[in-house]
Amino acid sequence: MTSQTEPGESPEGSLRVPSADDERRRDLLASIPSLPKVLLHDHLDGGVRPATVVDLAAETGHELPTTDPDELGAWFRTAAWSGSLERYIDTFVHTAGVMQTVDGLRRVAREAVLDLAADGVVYAESRFAPELHTERGLSLEQVVDAVLEGFDEGMRAAAADGRGIVVRGLLTAMRQRDRWDEVAALAVALRDRGVVGFDLAGPELGYPPDRHAKAFDLVRDAWLPATVHAGEADGLGSIAGALHVGACRLGHGMRISDDIRGGELGTLAHWVRDRQVPLEICPTSNVHTGGAPSVAEHPITHLLRLGFAVTVNTDNRLQSGTSMSAEFAALVEQAGWTLADLRQVTLTAAHHAFVHEDARTALIDEIITPGYARAGGGRHLA
Numbered sequence: 001m002t003s004q005t006e007p008g009e010s011p012e013g014s015l016r017v018p019s020a021d022d023e024r025r026r027d028l029l030a031s032i033p034s035l036p037k038v039l040l041h042d043h044l045d046g047g048v049r050p051a052t053v054v055d056l057a058a059e060t061g062h063e064l065p066t067t068d069p070d071e072l073g074a075w076f077r078t079a080a081w082s083g084s085l086e087r088y089i090d091t092f093v094h095t096a097g098v099m100q101t102v103d104g105l106r107r108v109a110r111e112a113v114l115d116l117a118a119d120g121v122v123y124a125e126s127r128f129a130p131e132l133h134t135e136r137g138l139s140l141e142q143v144v145d146a147v148l149e150g151f152d153e154g155m156r157a158a159a160a161d162g163r164g165i166v167v168r169g170l171l172t173a174m175r176q177r178d179r180w181d182e183v184a185a186l187a188v189a190l191r192d193r194g195v196v197g198f199d200l201a202g203p204e205l206g207y208p209p210d211r212h213a214k215a216f217d218l219v220r221d222a223w224l225p226a227t228v229h230a231g232e233a234d235g236l237g238s239i240a241g242a243l244h245v246g247a248c249r250l251g252h253g254m255r256i257s258d259d260i261r262g263g264e265l266g267t268l269a270h271w272v273r274d275r276q277v278p279l280e281i282c283p284t285s286n287v288h289t290g291g292a293p294s295v296a297e298h299p300i301t302h303l304l305r306l307g308f309a310v311t312v313n314t315d316n317r318l319q320s321g322t323s324m325s326a327e328f329a330a331l332v333e334q335a336g337w338t339l340a341d342l343r344q345v346t347l348t349a350a351h352h353a354f355v356h357e358d359a360r361t362a363l364i365d366e367i368i369t370p371g372y373a374r375a376g377g378g379r380h381l382a
């Protein structure tokens with residue numbers, strides 16, 4: 001297509017009548033921001049506003065690559081998209097690095113809720129690793145308290161603005177460190193205060209989850225659900241390890257596709273699909289870290305068509321320059337997803353949220369189902 005070609009015009013200049021499919025896609029893209037969305041995999045230190053990083057860095061004396069918020073936002077995206085894992089990880093030095101005070105943590109948590117609500121997210125689980133926020137002397141408990149207070153403030157402000165949202169916390173332990181037992185115990189202790197689960201993150205290679213078996217025993221004995229980052233940087237062995245320690249969901253899990261050949265599922269893929277183990281897939285993030293060449297070629301669509309319990313997530317909104325609406329739009333534009341597909345992944349995410357069943361049912365019946373019915377003009381979408 002030449003640069004002179006207008007939308008709806010062929011390269012030869014004759015007007016092309018938009019097809020019914022074009023119109024449907026345009027309407028669908030326009031409706032995405034207002035569709036109710038559910039987000040299960042979003043890192044608090046991966047979604048800080050650049051202007052907030054600048055403010056908090058000034059307060060704490062943290063040195064940044066630039067103090068211009070726009071330039072800083074671009075710096076985060078460039079580093080994350082560079083294909084270098086080292087540069088990608090370096091970005092968190094500047095987000096977690098400034099999230100070291102009660103006020104700073106509360107502010108980041110509050111703003112995350114407001115940003116998600118503004119994007120049409122109605123339920124989110126935001127994860128964070130308390131041990132990354134203790135450099136200036138905060139205890140693990142103080143970190144979690146500050147974040148939970150921020151979530152509460154954000155939910156109240158969003159509701160006052162007419163955008164109801166529920167945000168719950170997942171406590172993450174870093175696999176390469178050594179505080180997983182403490183973090184697991186804290187998640188159990190705070191389960192009635194807004195923490196709904198436990199997560200394991202950090203380098204998959206060389207740090208299999210059976211290394212942290214005691215932490216998983218602890219949460220399992222307390223009947224607190226866990227999710228594990230697995231099947232992103234490492235393959236089937238990592239996914240199997242996560243399931244062995246009792247993971248209820250798989251963080252990413254996309255590499256379960258390694259066990260599928262020409263539509264034929266291997267035994268592990270069968271287990272994951274047949275038991276409907278939810279996959280917290282983050283398409284744009286996976287493209288940035290080299291897990292897939294593009295959203296169009298990402299295995300997510302194939303996995304959805306094969307009947308896996310697929311959910312769509314953001315992972316790191318700041319570094320990946322993304323949002324739930326942007327993920328949905330990329331899937332519609334690049335992978336041919338329909339409104340029915342978006343509805344299905346939203347219902348799957350709601351069904352597998354770590355809140356109790358009565359809360360999930362209310363979310364589905366009162367918000368998600370009516371929201372998608374409105375977008376579909378009341379038509380049945382299944």
Ligand SMILES: [Zn+2]
Nearest residue numbers: 043229251315
């Ligand atoms: Zn993640």
